Amino acid sequence: MTIVRQNALNTTVNPSVKTPETLAEKLIETERMHDVLLLLQNLINSEEATVKLILDCLYDVGSVNLINQKLRMKPLNRVMKLIARISKPVFRTLALNWFKKNCPQLITNWLHTQVAFESIQNVPQEVAVEVAELQPYPIPPTENPYQEIKNLRSQVRLLAWISIIAIAVLAVTAIKLN
Template sequence: MTIVRQNTLNTTVSPSVSPPENLAEKYIEAERMHDVLLLLQNLINSEEATVKLILDCLYDVGSVNLINQKLRLKPLNRVMKLIARMSKPVFKTLALYWFKKNCPQLITNWLHTQVSFRKPLNTPQQVAIEVTELQPYSIPQRESLSQEIKNLRYQVRLLTVISITAIAILGVIATWLNSNP
């Protein structure tokens, strides 16, 4: 067993005793940041159509980029893009709910960090890390693990094909039912 010393940066500013003037300033600061939060919530509620359009654009760009990055097979890629277009209304509803619930606070916190002008202290701190030497797997264990990995990959591919086929069939049936009066 070996002990290795590693330097880390302490990113917290140590608290100090504040005079009453600083406490009043902190109270005013907290009150004003709460006002910013309320104003952002009001802005999001009054400009809901704009927020929906922004989320719509982000979904279009993000879904295509994610599908292109994760799926290299052309037929699978096309099917997933079709599914992504069909699931867009559900995404918009959920995204708008999440946006209204979380974004005003996230934006307020980010803005507060921008106007606080605090820099973290860069004092290195000694941290002891225990390093143990790993024993490699024996040859039979490696072969069985390799075979198990191959089996799992095959199962993942099979489940992916089954899932995509089922979703495609469900989409075709839904489209067919909607087109028949």
């Protein structure tokens, strides 16, 4: 006959077991991060002019660098820079809407990772799932990257045609007004 002793006191702490204190801390953390999100949204709404100026600066630098990188021929390069300058108001409107929708959540998630003080190896799997669920607009995984590239190229062509048409309308309007 074998005698099996039960350990009455388990001295090891299982990290997956949540104590009421840990749950309360997580709840407070979640509430505070939601407060940060709301404060960032309020900051963006109240400082819209500053956000527009930042986006303008980023557009100026980014468009010139992208055009210089992609187009080596000088005449085409100059034409594209002119088109980029003319299309800046359209970009500003689209970028501001995107910024208002996405940036508060992105900044909040980034700030949360900065104050979590957890190393990448110590992050439990369930925390990664929770962070993934917090993203407001999850991007569905594509099964065929070639199809995604094809879709993006068609969108670029569409935007190029819209830009050309907008410039033509602008030129015709300027000619008629003069």
